[in-house]
Amino acid sequence: MPRLRHSRDGGFSPRRRNRRGPLIFKTNPGREAMKCGLKTGLIVGTALAGLTLSVHANEHDAPDWLRVMSETTFDGVTNDLVTGGFGVSGMIAGPDISYADPFAPTADELRRASIITDGSAGFGKIYGPNVDAASGEPILGDGKLAGTEYLAYADDGSGRQNVSFLLQLPETFDRESPCILAVPVGGSASLYRNIGNIGYWGLQKNCAVVYTDKGLGNGFHDLASDTVTLIDGTRSSADEAGAASHFTADLDVPARQQFLKETPHRIAFKHAHSRQNPDSTWGRDVVRSIEFALYQLNAVAPAAPLTPDDTLIMVAGNSNGGGAALNAGEEDTEGLIDGIVAAQPQVQLKPDDRVTVARGDNIRKGSGRPLLDYFTYAILYQPCAAAATPDAPWADRVSFAENRCESLIERGLVDSETVAEAAGESLEKLRAYGWEPESDMLHASHYVIAPTATAMKYASSQGRFGVEDRLCGYSIASVDENGKPQAVPEEELAVIFAKAPGGAPTGSIDVVNDRDPEGPTRDYVSRSPSSGRQDFNLDGALCLRGLVTGESENAARVQKGIDEVAGNADLHGTPTIIVHGRADARVPIGFTSRPYLGLNALNDGSGNLRLYELTNVEHFGAGLPGYAKHFVPIDPYHIAALELMYAHLTAGGDLPPSQVVRPEIGTEGAGAGGTNLVLPEIAATPDTADLIDVANGKVTVPD
Template sequence: MNRNAWITATFSMSASLATLLVSTVMVEAWTDEEPVFQTHYDGVTNDLLTAGLGKSGLGSTTPPAFTDPLHPMPEELRRLAIYSNYRALIDPTPGGGYGSLYGPNVTADGTVTNGEGLIAGDEYITFDRGDDGHGHVTMMVQVPDSYDPAKGCIITAPSSGSRGVYGAIATAGEWGLKHGCAVAYTDKGSGTGAHDLQNNTVNLIRGERQDAAVAGDDSNFTATLTRRERAAFNAAYPNRFAFKHAHSQKNPEKDWGRNVLQSIKFAFSVLNKKFGQRGAEISKRNTLVIASSVSNGGGASVRAVEQDDEHLIDGLAVGEPNVNPEFSSKFSIVQSGRPPLQAHSRPLIDYITLVNVFQGCANLAAANAAAPLNAAPSTQRCADLHTKGLLAGSTLADQANEAQKIINDFGILPEQNLVQPGYWFAFVPQSISVTYANAYGRFSVADHLCNYSFGASASGVPGSLAPSAEAAIFGTSNGIPPTAGINLINDAAPDGPREDRVSTPAQNLDGALCLRSLATGKDAASGTKLFGPQSVGAHRINEGVEQIIASGNLHRTPAVFVTGRSDGILPPNFASRAYFGLNNVVEGSISPLHYYEVTNAHHLDSFNQFAGYNAMFIPLHRYFIQAMDLMYDHLLHGKALPPSQVVHTIPRGDGAPSITLANVPPIVDTPPASALITFSAGEVNIPN
């Protein structure tokens, strides 16, 4: 199977200009001397949630096209961005629950309608440049026409992953809009900013491409290179890109909590501009605020609650949050029948670089033979790991089983083993390792960390990105390669620069070991302490990681986490379970955190549309929606939150028949004792 056949979107549906005509005005600065773009959507030809595509358009496998593919209009780019981001976060197939369990046509109370689910309202978008004046963090607020100041609410929607400002439209965005709330979005400084270094073009805030010199401070992201530095880099590595998350040199994750808090303040500013003249000021005193989102966005909202000195946030409800909790030896994690885990709470850069070293070999383990999308194993990766002394087995079978055992012995749950080969095929751990190492260490694109770069490629050989693909990059990019035609390039390949995984028979093991060494501060092959430039690089990454560690203190703010037990990106023992334990240590008997762990659920619901995943896994999104409902009911009506529990789901099974409510039982108020998640005597107890 060609990996890009299902990662890369193709444009074949014509878009009517008439359906994109909306009224956009640029309002003078409201905060920090930044202009605000304000657009009203009528909910008929265009709207806040679906960009006029409706349930049917978002569910279509044919993405919206541009009238002029080389010069798309901002509204066309917005439409494509909403389409791409929405489908990336949910399973868009009816059999998986789209249109029945979730989707634009499913109302706030769960009623399934025959409608398209368009939502009228106003959208406001601006930059927050931060304390240094050069942050270029995008903020956006959507206010549905149904918003009632007398029942005011704000839902935060920081983007998932490295996505742009529409990167939580399908999760927190949809829930908030359906409930008549204002939704406060932010790209967290890691969103879609792609600098074409060869042609020196960048994105503006609404997605148009422009020469970087002309764009100036209006650029979403421009790499901080002098003209001479850029020319030298282009001469050595032509047709490369710098990406905002990886190459901003700002370690954006350290500010994710502040970004969320700023988006809330922007929402209050918007609401007061829109409704303030009708009565009293709209403020925390009369407006409910729920911090939300999933993955990186969920982690950003967790950090916002930890840093919420102004008490803006009333409650927290997040899915699979990327949290890096501070390690505490005061607790262990015990899953029934398994040894206690003391080495929990590892940071993402630690466990993702370990997976990046061993997964290509582990794919060949006999137990993984049935793993869906297991299309990129490497026998040479196994052999080279053995040659370097990292695997002891002498046969391929022994080596593959040993690689899988190393991953699981590290604390990564075996429930994720069948998930991970497909993630490897889609290049998930590889690209996360490169992006986050660059980000944490604040490396420039010119630092060329571990000989990696970002660029388009054809048959594995780097080349120029098609002009039409570059024009659409705001609408198609997820902010991390492979995306929008941009791949990870191994510039140290024996035959010259090549697309990373096909660059060597061992899938660039040297690059993976370089990243692992920088993450641990020790040579990944020998175990000896690094010295020289590598030691400096490792120190920089470690400093960056220290800046993003979560304290575990939610200041008694009611909170809900939902996480899939089979999460192959943010393993529960290092993220959600670990944070639950830390919070119980920090806040003790007054811990406000309720943790719901869902079986047969993993990190990327969008994979559930593919054969194998659809039979084995259920949509975690179903439980994100319930978590939001529970928190809303708790804050609005005082209903108690259900106790922490494991939710046991039933996969669709052979042939993947259409999902039903029987597959996804609810989080319950009185779970059996055998399902309760507890913290006692210094142990997080997780039942099977």
């Protein structure tokens, strides 16, 4: 299949400029990582016992930041790259993910548990590993694919970065027409999160697929037992793990013991407590994942080396992964990446008042908002707003909504005098700040999904605070039925790699309000120290908000970190597609994708970015209870956008113009694949009323 390269003026010419030759790396054999018994591509000792070790990486020069940790081959029957041997039908039915020893799961058992994709409406019918993405027809084999996996770390030699990579090389990889799909993982989760909803597409195209956790992942440190996770999910003592630890808190033994004496049972998570603000290097990490993939592919078959010039390279990600995909495009000044497809990207931009976004009469100036800005605003008003939408999904779970409204009134944070008025005013404040009206019914459930945990995590991360700092009086611990900190149950610790989303909440582990006047208590049921009222800890929420808007020393640290992650939307002409739901209340489109389109038009100017805005689509794939009767999953459109990009890069197919696409919920059985999902295509020639226009930084979006 011919490969084409894209030029900044939108035309095509023979594949790839010779911007860089074959990747030639030199290894520094004296790296600090060797001190823990690790050699490039080979592990000595038992740190990762149970994994098949790589023998290829020693034979070739590697980047000095790379440690190839393991190689494992799957037969595609008893175990495979995509479904863990369960098949799509098995995943849908609910596979058995029990462990032979629940207190000491094997690496393979943890991998199988991590790889499970629950899917959302239409999974396994209209999209998924068992459905051909090009034709929509079922594929033999129930989605199972044979091949080999390689696990690796990128690091500075200290073992404190340890950005994780997973390379999947299918048996069907075509060296005559090579391609690589790079997938930065969404959220803060493990490497296996996006295999079943993104990575499988690349494997279907016979591409190598490489994932990165972007320096986040399920790296945790249980301070009481002093145990940590390794790259394969198994546990080890922090001392034995050394630089092979996925994450170890930056506390020496006396400091850790003193911290536990004052605050027993606390846990450190990598994203929150690494002190590295890893979001600021997402672009670098994605580019490195591609370089690792090229290196490893050449180590496997050195007689037929691949270069960036003869390899089709695409990047695709969802949510945080979508933001990282765009960051990679900004980072890639040498033309390594051929195309990008980002779904609902959590992306943050440098302030620029040249950008405006207009939807009808609603015009917003500027380049969106940082995540910490809109999350800390959300946690102030979403709980009270839930009282204004009593029929919304999960509204009944916001048990102290009226208490929060009363506290907002007392603190002068609303002008209302009654709870009912405060609830309505809170909902209006969220709209006025930038949430779309289509998100109104989502605020209740989104507050239950724990935005405080996310805000706390990002504030700690971007301010480079450690676990011992307990920013704004927050910490993380397992809690008992009364919300009081306890030792983490041993079985829960054993499987935390497979279960946790890169932080709290997960299982019994949750955010703790250490300033509750009745003692440290799970934040969701705690009391504000100023009032003693169970109001979801308004005091803590105001403290987090002050880190974004205030002038304290801690606020300055956080704001500096926010500046470090802000991008400029210059993708250097790389063809790019963004798909984003209009109803997204988690990563609102008005803070992210819409202004990204405007700033890209100013700073890139190639016209190679497309935005497909989807009605009736929210952030979580319509898979949460109460969502399916209102919302359509984004996944089918993410896959459709990948197909469009693939055709664009390999056959010169046109990318449809930016547009609003209007999927909806229809009659049961009358939609795509016998579902109730009515999914109009991304139109090659959309109606004028659906076109999204961008000119001179102004984005105009039709209703």
